[in-house]
Amino acid sequence: MYIIVPPRLLLLDIAGPAEVLRWANCVQSSVVFDVQYVGPSRQMITSIGLMLTEIGMLPKNIPDDAMVILAGNVDVLMAGYVDDAVRDAAIDEALIVDWLRAVIQPQHRLVSICSGALLLGRAGLLDGYACTTHYSSCAELATLAPKARVLENRLYVEDRNRYTSAGVTAGIDLMLHLVSQLTDHRCAAEIARYLVVYLRRSGTDPQLSPWLEGRNHVHPAIHRVQDAIAANPSQAWTLKTLAKIAGSSPRHLTRLFHDYAGMSIPDYRNHLRVALAQELLTHTRLDMERVAERAGFASTRQLRRAWGRLHMTPPRQARNTDSA
Numbered sequence: 001m002y003i004i005v006p007p008r009l010l011l012l013d014i015a016g017p018a019e020v021l022r023w024a025n026c027v028q029s030s031v032v033f034d035v036q037y038v039g040p041s042r043q044m045i046t047s048i049g050l051m052l053t054e055i056g057m058l059p060k061n062i063p064d065d066a067m068v069i070l071a072g073n074v075d076v077l078m079a080g081y082v083d084d085a086v087r088d089a090a091i092d093e094a095l096i097v098d099w100l101r102a103v104i105q106p107q108h109r110l111v112s113i114c115s116g117a118l119l120l121g122r123a124g125l126l127d128g129y130a131c132t133t134h135y136s137s138c139a140e141l142a143t144l145a146p147k148a149r150v151l152e153n154r155l156y157v158e159d160r161n162r163y164t165s166a167g168v169t170a171g172i173d174l175m176l177h178l179v180s181q182l183t184d185h186r187c188a189a190e191i192a193r194y195l196v197v198y199l200r201r202s203g204t205d206p207q208l209s210p211w212l213e214g215r216n217h218v219h220p221a222i223h224r225v226q227d228a229i230a231a232n233p234s235q236a237w238t239l240k241t242l243a244k245i246a247g248s249s250p251r252h253l254t255r256l257f258h259d260y261a262g263m264s265i266p267d268y269r270n271h272l273r274v275a276l277a278q279e280l281l282t283h284t285r286l287d288m289e290r291v292a293e294r295a296g297f298a299s300t301r302q303l304r305r306a307w308g309r310l311h312m313t314p315p316r317q318a319r320n321t322d323s324a
Helices: 011-027 083-103 116-122 135-144 170-182 185-195 220-231 239-246 250-261 265-283 288-295 300-308 316-323
Strands: 002-004 036-039 067-070 109-112 156-159 162-165
Touching: 002 011, 011 170, 011 185, 067 116, 083 116, 109 116, 109 170, 116 135, 116 162, 156 170, 162 170, 170 185, 185 220, 220 239, 220 250, 220 265, 239 250, 250 265, 265 288, 265 300, 265 316, 288 300
Parallel strands: 002 036, 002 067, 067 109, 109 162
Antiparallel strands: 156 162
16 A cells, blocks of 8 residues: 655545554454555645655556555645745646656556545546545646546545545545455444444435444444344354343343434344345356355345345346356
8 A cells, every 4th residue: 555645735635544544454464455645755744734744656557456545635825835845746636647647557556535536646546536526626636637537426436446535535535445345344333333333325326225224323232233133144143142142131222222223123234134145146157046045045035035125226236247
């Protein structure tokens, strides 16, 4: 993970996403996020006047599996810059754009937070991609990258290996989304709980992910129950077993779960089972009977009944859409 430190850095654009990655390394070990801070200068002044030092220089090349994150910055007038500093900032930005053009290859993941998308646009790396940025910079991005499809009113946009966000706190949303892709949904939920933030999806998505739904609370016992179900939704969970995990009586757990998650325990379990079935239909060639079995349903009829409560289209369309 190469986090590019630009001039006039908006500090939260780096601190928020980096904290997500730090905590991801604390709660799981299957994927290690090795974060390096690089830029055109060894030191940079941030939006709040804090000086960052010992920044690594932009590398001549990066590994094929690297992810590059570009943070946003603040307007020169807002930063209180004098003429010389404005000139130096423009030079540093030009160096970043030249580096992007020279080093970034098609296999690299590119992530921009806030106005960091403007640097990607100037480098031509958003051409042919859907993208977004801070609402105040969307018009400028459309001018800089006329071949890109700039979407407004989005928390973040994912288009193949390009990830762009609306900025500031939306950078945390985007990084949680990326971590959930690279690890699992449970890891992202645990990080969000630690950061005490809501788990949100992109504005293009019609609804909250079933894996994240009902997690916007801070009750530790309910989170323990949800973690257990999410880790193995196909298991035949009994209320008695879940109550032991929560450390409460079955009756008290039922009431707490509904109050904090906003749904019953069976509804929560079935939401996850349907989500698991959808993933199996999309990414495997298993027949419907095997999909139902692996997702924890006693029969395909039971799967279709639970699916119908959440989707307008039948289960088979998930596979048809994917193969089309």
